[in-house]
Amino acid sequence: MSDTDWIEIDRAIASAAANFRRGVEFAGHARFRADDLIGAALRMGFMHAVQAGHTSLENALLRILDLIDEPRPRGDAWHADLIGRAGQDVAQRPAILPADLAASADETRRFRNRASRAYDNFDPGRITPTVAAADDLARHRSGAIARFR
């Protein structure tokens, strides 16, 4: 694989990490749960950042599959299948993500599915697993992809 093959993948990885990192910053802000405009903006920012981060992560993983001529997952479950496959050794390639990072990515996938349907019926102050997953992905994902590369 040439370096040019990785330009878009690296961009997507950087975007994902930046968005996950920003989401964690929003969630850690002192006014994240405040019942005012700033609190609402922080919560909206968190939800959007995690959704954007996961979408960039998916883009990176799909581009990696394309690069190694592995068919993209299809069907209604493709988002979940993509993460599941990235976390597994399959024929002629090792796992793209270690199992713990794949679990974090599955958490942000579930969160995105939920947040994309409704913003106002869940309490962002209670979603600590998603915050932890975003933090995990922001900190460790670039290194994991680099090891795969």
Place this chain on the structure above:
Amino acid sequence: MPRIVTLAERKAAAIERKCQALDALLPVLTAYARAHGGHYLLFGSAARRTLRRDSDIDILTDFPEPATAAAWNFAERACWDRGLDPDVMPKSWCKADFLAHIDADIEVLG
């Protein structure tokens, strides 16, 4: 010329397929919940049995925290496998006013 299937007939058939898929889904979710020490809470049009062609299947997971992710994944997969569109969330994430709003519709599985 073969008989034309009207849009109304297509819609009715799609709803019927969705209702049958829901009937097949519920025992699967119930069995999983019983085996894993939790419950699924069905609500919305699925619980009221008023599914439309574009209805998703609204489900809350109510499991011990360590089992929540797996229960969530199981419910999603069980829906997708039956051609249903899942909308799943842990009960513990819900705002109190949202839970109060859906309370009358909730069907407990497990």
